[in-house]
Amino acid sequence: MRQYNSLRDIRTDIANGQVSCRQLVEQYLRNIKEKAELNAFLEVFEEEALAQADAVDKKLASGTAGKLAGMVIGIKDVLAYEGHSLQASSQILNGFKSLYTAPAVQRMLAEDAIIIGRQNCDEFAMGASNENSSFGNVLNADDHARVPGGSSGGSAVAVQADLCLASIGSDTGGSVRQPASFCGVIGLKPTYSRISRYGLIAYASSFDQIGTITRSVEDAALLLEVMAGADGMDSTASQREVPAYSQLLQADDKKYKIGYIRDCFEREGLDTEVKDAILGVKDMLRDAGHEVEAVDFPYLDFMVPTYYILTTAEASSNLGRYDGVKYGFRSENVTDLTSLYKKTRAEGFGQEVQRRIMLGTFVLSADYYDAYYTKAQKVRRLIKEKTDELLQQYDFLILPTAPTTAFKIGENTANPLAMYLADIFTVQASLAGVPAISIPVGRDANGLSIGLQLMTRSFEEPQLLAFSNYILDKITVEA
Numbered sequence: 001m002r003q004y005n006s007l008r009d010i011r012t013d014i015a016n017g018q019v020s021c022r023q024l025v026e027q028y029l030r031n032i033k034e035k036a037e038l039n040a041f042l043e044v045f046e047e048e049a050l051a052q053a054d055a056v057d058k059k060l061a062s063g064t065a066g067k068l069a070g071m072v073i074g075i076k077d078v079l080a081y082e083g084h085s086l087q088a089s090s091q092i093l094n095g096f097k098s099l100y101t102a103p104a105v106q107r108m109l110a111e112d113a114i115i116i117g118r119q120n121c122d123e124f125a126m127g128a129s130n131e132n133s134s135f136g137n138v139l140n141a142d143d144h145a146r147v148p149g150g151s152s153g154g155s156a157v158a159v160q161a162d163l164c165l166a167s168i169g170s171d172t173g174g175s176v177r178q179p180a181s182f183c184g185v186i187g188l189k190p191t192y193s194r195i196s197r198y199g200l201i202a203y204a205s206s207f208d209q210i211g212t213i214t215r216s217v218e219d220a221a222l223l224l225e226v227m228a229g230a231d232g233m234d235s236t237a238s239q240r241e242v243p244a245y246s247q248l249l250q251a252d253d254k255k256y257k258i259g260y261i262r263d264c265f266e267r268e269g270l271d272t273e274v275k276d277a278i279l280g281v282k283d284m285l286r287d288a289g290h291e292v293e294a295v296d297f298p299y300l301d302f303m304v305p306t307y308y309i310l311t312t313a314e315a316s317s318n319l320g321r322y323d324g325v326k327y328g329f330r331s332e333n334v335t336d337l338t339s340l341y342k343k344t345r346a347e348g349f350g351q352e353v354q355r356r357i358m359l360g361t362f363v364l365s366a367d368y369y370d371a372y373y374t375k376a377q378k379v380r381r382l383i384k385e386k387t388d389e390l391l392q393q394y395d396f397l398i399l400p401t402a403p404t405t406a407f408k409i410g411e412n413t414a415n416p417l418a419m420y421l422a423d424i425f426t427v428q429a430s431l432a433g434v435p436a437i438s439i440p441v442g443r444d445a446n447g448l449s450i451g452l453q454l455m456t457r458s459f460e461e462p463q464l465l466a467f468s469n470y471i472l473d474k475i476t477v478e479a
Contacts, residue, residue, distance in 0.1 A: 001027045003162050006216035010070040010165070014060060021053035021060070021070055021114065028072050028116055032163045038139045040154040040163055042077055043085060044117040052114045059112060066111030067226060071219070073108065074164040076155045077118045078125055079210070080199035081105055088201045089133040090123045092348030093328045102199020103234075104168065104210050104227040111226050116164050120154030123350045124319065125170055125203045127151045128178060128422040129412065132352040137409055140182060142448060146406040149179030152213065156183040159213050166223060167213040172203050173307050174401075174426025176211035177438040181401035181451025184440045186468075188212045188220045191458045192433035193238040195224070196231035202318040204311035207430050217439075217469040221245035224461060240459060248462040251470040258285060259295035259394035264425060267300075271404045277442040277450045278400050284474060295390055295397070297428075299383050304420055306383065307427040308356075309363050309376040315353075316360030322348065355416065380431050387432035391457045396467060400425050401438040401451035429455050439468050441475060 001019065004010050013019045032044055049072070059065040075081065078088050080098040087093040101109070109115070122132040130138040130153025138153040140146040141161040148157045152169030156179035159167050169176045171189040180187025188211050195210045202208060210227065214220045225245045231237045260282050265275055286292040324330035324344030331343035349357070363372035390397060402422060412419040429436035435458065438451040452471070456464045 004165060007068070007071045007165065007219050007222065008216075014070055021056045022050060024070065024072055025049050025053040025114060025116065028162075028164055031161065032117070035141070035161050035163065037144070038141060038157050038161055039120055039136050040138055040157040040161065041074065041117045042087070042089065042120050042135055042154070045084070045115060049114055049116045056112045056114060067222060068108055068111040068113035071166060072114045072116050072164045074117050074119045074155060074158045074167045075105060075115060076121050076152050076167065076169040078121065078170050078201040079105055079168060081115065081118070084118065086118075086201070088124045089121045089135055090349065090353070091134045091329050092322045092344070096328050100199065103196045103231045105199065107226050108168070108223070119152075119158055119167060121169070122151035122153065123353050124201065124315070125151040125172055125175055126315070126352050126356055128174070128419055129407070129409075130154065130179070131409065131413055132350055134350055140406050142184070143406065143446070145408055146448065147182065147409055149182035149402070149406065151175040153179050155213050156180055156185055156187070159183070159185045159215060165215070166219055168223070169211055169213055170200055170203075171209050171211040171430070172207045172311060173430045174423045176213060177426050177436060177451070177453060178402050178422065180213055180438045181440070181453075182406040182449060184443075184449030186214050186217060186220055186440070187438040188214075188224065188465075189429060189436050190224055190228065190461055191238070191435045193236050194435070194459070194461070195227045196229075196234040196237040198231055198233040204314035205318060206314060207311055217465055217472065218246055218249060220437075221249060221465045238459070243462050245462055245465055249466050249469050251466060251473070255289045255291065256395040256467065257291045257293075257393070258282075258396045258398060259293055259390055261297045261300075261397060261399045262294040263297050263300045264399045267403065269403045269421065269424075270400065271444070273444040274400050274402070274404060274450050278398065278452055281441050281452055281471065281475070282398060285471070288474065293394075295394070297386060297390070299379070299386060300424070302379050303383060303427050303431060304424055306376045306379045307423070307431060308359070308420060309372050310380060312356045312360035313364050313373050314360070316357050316364060319349075319353070319357055324348070383428065384432040387428060387434060387455075388457075391434065391455070395456065395463065397455045399453050401453040402426070405444050405446070405448035405450060425453060434458050435461050435464050437464055437468050439472055441471070
């Protein structure tokens with residue numbers, strides 16, 4: 001069976017009798033077993049996925065199937081799915097099974113998506129390389145000595161290696177976009193509030209957003225169309241009407257005004273091949289008649305510190321609920337209530353999660369609250385205001401998704417600061433709450449993928465998706 005790159009292709013072959021949903025699931029299950037060394041899945045729902053496939057095949061035959069019939073999806077191990085294990089790739093949630101299904105997942109199931117399993121990730125979505133999972137590294141399918149990016153590394157590799165058609169991840173500061181860049185797939189972070197966060201294990205609540213990893217822009221648009229919308233269980237979810245994103249991908253003749261952030265391209269840490277690839281796309285767009293200009297963004301050096309102060313503060317608060325009392329892991333070496341808390345958290349949380357909890361607790365302490373947390377909130381406001389100002393002048397901002405291609409496993413683990421700087425280009429959209437997407441635009445001399453990131457105004461996903469599709473089409477034609 002051939003590799004499918006979009007649901008459209010799958011539905012065409014289903015209609016022609018060339019494949020069934022059951023055959024699709026069987027093929028993905030074979031791929032998962034054959035490529036088990038990638039460690040992309042923590043759990044595979046084999047029997048359940050086959051039963052779902054049979055049910056969807058019957059619906060397709062009767063003409064009652066939903067929008068996602070034929071789409072086989074993996075979900076990151078931070079999304080609630082009733083009756084299924086949910087661990088955030090952490091030992092502290094050992095044995096926990098979800099009591100309900102996240103609305104984003106439920107909406108996909110209602111449209112006949114087939115969920116094939118839960119995917120490995122950095123513990124509690126904290127990481128840029130998927131080396132922080134308590135279940136071991138995920139390997140990049142292009143080079144097993146390289147990281148897949150994080151924190152949605154398993155989700156990206158599953159799509160990259162043809163273990164499922166699409167994955168649902170979470171993006172707090174680039175956790176969908178950066179691994180998509182490293183793995184040569186498409187990663188979409190919608191506007192903050194576009195998709196309900198209910199049922200998503202919280203890392204930093206004012207940043208977290210469910211996102212998609214796909215092989216086609218059309219599939220990203222369709223998944224967003226299904227998952228987005230108001231939700232009574234999440235008061236921060238937007239009440240705005242959800243457009244038919246998948247029907248709004250046709251390129252028009254409009255010539256856009258595009259800004260590329262000069263400061264990003266002048267940084268010493270930016271890999272030359274990444275820089276040349278992104279500037280090549282910029283030149284291609286200019287040659288196509290779009291207005292492309294360099295813009296200044298004076299806060300680039302402040303974004304990573306601001307992001308990590310605020311997210312660790314929120315993590316310190318959010319992760320306080322994991323104490324070994326009501327559910328999950330509980331240390332066996334306890335003597336009293338205080339030791340229960342201390343030992344459970346020390347044994348259950350990994351090193352990186354402990355580091356971020358401690359940092360967040362520090363910046364929230366009475367002596368340092370104003371010096372760090374309050375100041376970071378003020379800087380976040382400045383970053384958002386400047387980003388919004390630029391997006392009033394330009395239809396899109398373009399920049400690299402990551403400063404390098406996929407780095408080697410272990411290369412940055414001894415230096416947390418170097419690892420944090422892997423997020424330098426993705427955290428802007430998260431701090432500002434605007435939508436952003438990473439699309440593959442080339443490969444370096446080692447055959448590793450390079451991602452281009454685009455940002456646009458809040459709730460302008462139709463424009464973002466259509467323009468991303470346009471760029472990919474032009475790259476394909478020119479290639």
